Amino acid sequence: MAKPVLRRVLTWSAVLLAVPCSFAQTAGSGQSAAPAPAQSTTQQNISCGAGGCVGISDTGQPVAPAAVQASVGQTNPTQNGQAQQIRGRTGDASDTLAQPGVNAQTGVTAQSIYGPPPIPANPPTDFERYVQASTGHALRVFGMDYFQGTASSDFSAAASLAAPADFVVGPGDQVRVRTVGGVSLDVLATVDRNGYIYLPEVGTIQVAGMRLSDVQASVRSAINRQFRNFDLTVTLGQLRSIQVFLLGEARQPGVHTVSSLSSLINALFASGGPSSTGSLRDIQLKRDGKTIVHLDVYDLLLNGDKHGDVRLEPGDIIFIPLAGPQAAVDGDVNKPAIFELLGNTSVDELVRLAGGLTPVAATDRASLDRIVNHDRREVQDFPLTGAQKLISVQGGDVLRIFPISPRFDKAVTLRGNVGQPGRYAWHEGMRVSDLIPSRQFLITRRYYNEQNSLTPAVPAQPFSANPEQNAPAAGTSTSASVTNRTTAVSQTQAAASATAPVVAAPPTQPELGNHETEINWNYAVVERLGPQDLKTNLIPFALGEAIDNPTSPENKVLQPGDVVTVYSRDDINLPVELRARFVRIDGEVVRPGVYRLEGNETLRDLVTRAGGIAPHGYLYAAQFTRESVRIAQDAKIQQFVAQAARDTLSPANQQTQIDGRVNDLDIRRAYVNALSQIRATGRITLQITPGASGLADVPEVALQDGDRFFVPPQPTTVDVLGNVFNAGSLLFAKGATVHHYLKLAGDKTRTGDKGQEFLLRADGTVLSRETHSRFDRLLIYPGDTVIVPPKLKTPFNFYQLVGLTQSFGNIAITALALSTIR
Numbered sequence: 126m127a128k129p130v131l132r133r134v135l136t137w138s139a140v141l142l143a144v145p146c147s148f149a150q151t152a153g154s155g156q157s158a159a160p161a162p163a164q165s166t167t168q169q170n171i172s173c174g175a176g177g178c179v180g181i182s183d184t185g186q187p188v189a190p191a192a193v194q195a196s197v198g199q200t201n202p203t204q205n206g207q208a209q210q211i212r213g214r215t216g217d218a219s220d221t222l223a224q225p226g227v228n229a230q231t232g233v234t235a236q237s238i239y240g241p242p243p244i245p246a247n248p249p250t251d252f253e254r255y256v257q258a259s260t261g262h263a264l265r266v267f268g269m270d271y272f273q274g275t276a277s278s279d280f281s282a283a284a285s286l287a288a289p290a291d292f293v294v295g296p297g298d299q300v301r302v303r304t305v306g307g308v309s310l311d312v313l314a315t316v317d318r319n320g321y322i323y324l325p326e327v328g329t330i331q332v333a334g335m336r337l338s339d340v341q342a343s344v345r346s347a348i349n350r351q352f353r354n355f356d357l358t359v360t361l362g363q364l365r366s367i368q369v370f371l372l373g374e375a376r377q378p379g380v381h382t383v384s385s386l387s388s389l390i391n392a393l394f395a396s397g398g399p400s401s402t403g404s405l406r407d408i409q410l411k412r413d414g415k416t417i418v419h420l421d422v423y424d425l426l427l428n429g430d431k432h433g434d435v436r437l438e439p440g441d442i443i444f445i446p447l448a449g450p451q452a453a454v455d456g457d458v459n460k461p462a463i464f465e466l467l468g469n470t471s472v473d474e475l476v477r478l479a480g481g482l483t484p485v486a487a488t489d490r491a492s493l494d495r496i497v498n499h500d501r502r503e504v505q506d507f508p509l510t511g512a513q514k515l516i517s518v519q520g521g522d523v524l525r526i527f528p529i530s531p532r533f534d535k536a537v538t539l540r541g542n543v544g545q546p547g548r549y550a551w552h553e554g555m556r557v558s559d560l561i562p563s564r565q566f567l568i569t570r571r572y573y574n575e576q577n578s579l580t581p582a583v584p585a586q587p588f589s590a591n592p593e594q595n596a597p598a599a600g601t602s603t604s605a606s607v608t609n610r611t612t613a614v615s616q617t618q619a620a621a622s623a624t625a626p627v628v629a630a631p632p633t634q635p636e637l638g639n640h641e642t643e644i645n646w647n648y649a650v651v652e653r654l655g656p657q658d659l660k661t662n663l664i665p666f667a668l669g670e671a672i673d674n675p676t677s678p679e680n681k682v683l684q685p686g687d688v689v690t691v692y693s694r695d696d697i698n699l700p701v702e703l704r705a706r707f708v709r710i711d712g713e714v715v716r717p718g719v720y721r722l723e724g725n726e727t728l729r730d731l732v733t734r735a736g737g738i739a740p741h742g743y744l745y746a747a748q749f750t751r752e753s754v755r756i757a758q759d760a761k762i763q764q765f766v767a768q769a770a771r772d773t774l775s776p777a778n779q780q781t782q783i784d785g786r787v788n789d790l791d792i793r794r795a796y797v798n799a800l801s802q803i804r805a806t807g808r809i810t811l812q813i814t815p816g817a818s819g820l821a822d823v824p825e826v827a828l829q830d831g832d833r834f835f836v837p838p839q840p841t842t843v844d845v846l847g848n849v850f851n852a853g854s855l856l857f858a859k860g861a862t863v864h865h866y867l868k869l870a871g872d873k874t875r876t877g878d879k880g881q882e883f884l885l886r887a888d889g890t891v892l893s894r895e896t897h898s899r900f901d902r903l904l905i906y907p908g909d910t911v912i913v914p915p916k917l918k919t920p921f922n923f924y925q926l927v928g929l930t931q932s933f934g935n936i937a938i939t940a941l942a943l944s945t946i947r
Contacts, residue, residue, distance in 0.1 A: 302358075492524070
């Protein structure tokens with residue numbers, strides 16, 4: 126006998142673990158009974174089937190059948206099974222009303238697993254399609270969105286609500302009676318169909334038809350006939366269910382079982398509300414053949430007013446009639462939608478239903494599309510003021526509210542290179558000088574912010590790992606630059622950099638001076654719209670003259686709607702004499718700095734203003750750079766590197782791996798990557814003689830805005846780079862030749878190409894063995910560089926390459942590229 130019982134216990138435990146079920150106790154009257162919410166700390170979920178009852182406690186442990194039976198208690202046979210007695214038990218805490226459709230063997234319903242079947246959304250009505258075609262976008266019937274997602278086939282949710290004091294107890298309701306003191310009772314009794322409950326040792330008590338507040342007095346009176354000195358508590362347990370009818374244009378018409386606490390609005394939201402053709406303004410509740418309530422859902426949705434909501438009673442009929450006339454509101458209202466009309470509705474009332482006008486809505490014109498006699502359409506235009514807003518609205522009307530015009534009245538606009546662009550109030554007789562009272566008024570906020578900054582925008586990082594941040598400045602000598610940046614790249618590094626981009630973007634150089642404040646004082650313009658032809662007219666004027674001399678004809682009279690635009694030197698190119706031009710001179714001069722050009726100054730004039738060449742200045746290696754030249758050189762370098770990439774990586778120059786060394790292709794890729802790092806600087810060779818040191822040796826080159834002139838200190842070394850045995854820097858010896866320094870460096874290696882050797886002069890010129898038959902006897906000057914390139918099967922020569930790189934001031938980059946091939 127024990128095995129079948131254990132088997133049943135395990136089977137029901139598995140069911141309860143998979144799907145939470147509830148205990149159902151069927152009374153003799155056919156009503157379902159369950160206790161009120163638990164007060165104890167221990168809870169059990171109890172399920173009964175053909176094999177008996179099994180429970181699971183709140184700790185997850187199964188409860189033995191005997192304990193379950195003890196917790197359920199015994200039914201009093203004298204009361205026809207209508208009262209349930211539970212004394213001192215805690216197992217009844219989670220008993221709930223059984224759900225309909227429970228499988229007799231498993232206690233599982235399809236709804237408990239999959240949920241209620243989805244209810245399809247309301248399809249658009251013909252009027253919604255008509256409005257969409259008329260306005261260009263979809264408008265839905267107001268209020269229907271509130272019912273989306275609320276539909277359910279189970280209306281019993283209201284059963285969990287607390288019962289109000291005026292709740293009337295009826296058959297099927299559960300009443301829990303607890304007493305302490307002279308008598309101890311804990312009884313959950315169900316009101317039978319005659320309206321009585323049964324209490325042990327007390328008897329039957331009439332409670333049906335009483336308010337909850339009166340039930341306690343009736344129970345106390347009955348107990349007082351048998352006992353004294355006790356405290357009494359009377360509460361409600363599971364409440365009875367009632368049946369109501371939902372008819373008419375409802376999404377779920379039919380007979381529904383709801384809690385006795387349900388109200389008209391509860392039932393509407395639980396059922397999904399009206400269908401697409403149903404009314405929201407006249408939902409009727411019928412009881413005993415009479416209509417007792419006409420519910421206007423708009424009162425609830427718009428004003429939060431539930432005055433038409435009443436509690437449902439058994440047999441009530443909720444009737445949803447067809448929707449009444451409908452009108453649409455579109456445009457600048459807070460809630461554009463289609464609204465159902467109730468009675469005589471004016472335009473003003475329709476706008477109020479739509480939430481009123483938005484702040485940008487215009488009241489001088491509204492448009493009303495109307496269907497006349499189901500025959501034709503017409504349009505009415507009227508302002509939303511006075512008696513016009515009281516026009517009566519009809520079914521099928523489409524009201525359009527337009528936004529106000531973006532035009533500003535009595536205002537002028539100031540824009541362009543100004544400190545405070547914006548709109549300014551216009552007054553009669555207003556002129557340009559009234560709008561722009563002084564020249565300082567045009568200084569931008571950015572200028573003051575930069576002027577007030579105590580630190581540079583991007584501070585230098587002396588310990589940064591980025592070599593670009595620690596690279597020598599323009600004032601560093603050529604030899605020092607070469608010495609610091611000619612470290613050979615290992616084969617491992619060459620292979621790692623094989624995937625780097627071929628051509629890198631050129632670096633940006635900060636502009637000299639503050640061009641943002643350089644206003645075009647000779648030209649500004651007033652933009653004015655012609656009132657007759659609606660054409661835009663441009664009225665130019667001299668801005669500086671208008672500000673400095675208010676009586677000048679240049680001080681134009683302004684009209685409402687005018688737009689005054691102020692230009693800078695970057696907007697319109699000015700003549701050279703009118704531009705603010707800046708040049709920079711630094712290095713070995715007496716007063717290095719940034720100077721503003723005056724007239725047609727030359728490079729010699731600039732050096733004169735800077736105090737001349739300092740005693741240690743090396744004028745022969747001076748670097749003169751120009752932005753326009755840099756741009757042209759950068760285009761050439763990109764073209765050269767692209768050609769070098771194609772030729773160097775061609776199959777003819779690819780070798781297979783030999784003796785475990787890194788593949789030659791990886792080294793060539795690293796070489797191309799090194800070439801791509803070359804940056805154009807815009808250097809112009811000045812062809813100054815090696816011994817030049819005086820002001821008279823500086824060429825008279827006309828200066829341009831942004832030019833830079835750098836005089837390095839005289840170096841004491843000469844560099845020998847490329848495929849030689851001892852590449853590096855050697856001390857300068859007066860009268861020494863190319864042959865002398867090649868011997869000091871160990872001469873070329875086996876991979877060096879003697880026929881391609883060349884000399885980089887400190888002044889930026891290039892001399893090669895191919896162009897000079899007496900190349901070995903060329904004299905060397907401080908800062909010169911001798912380069913021995915490797916042997917490569919390429920159609921380009923390194924003489925051309927170094928000619929470009931020397932022009933760009935990137936000798937070290939060239940050496941780095943060459944060293945990767947070693």
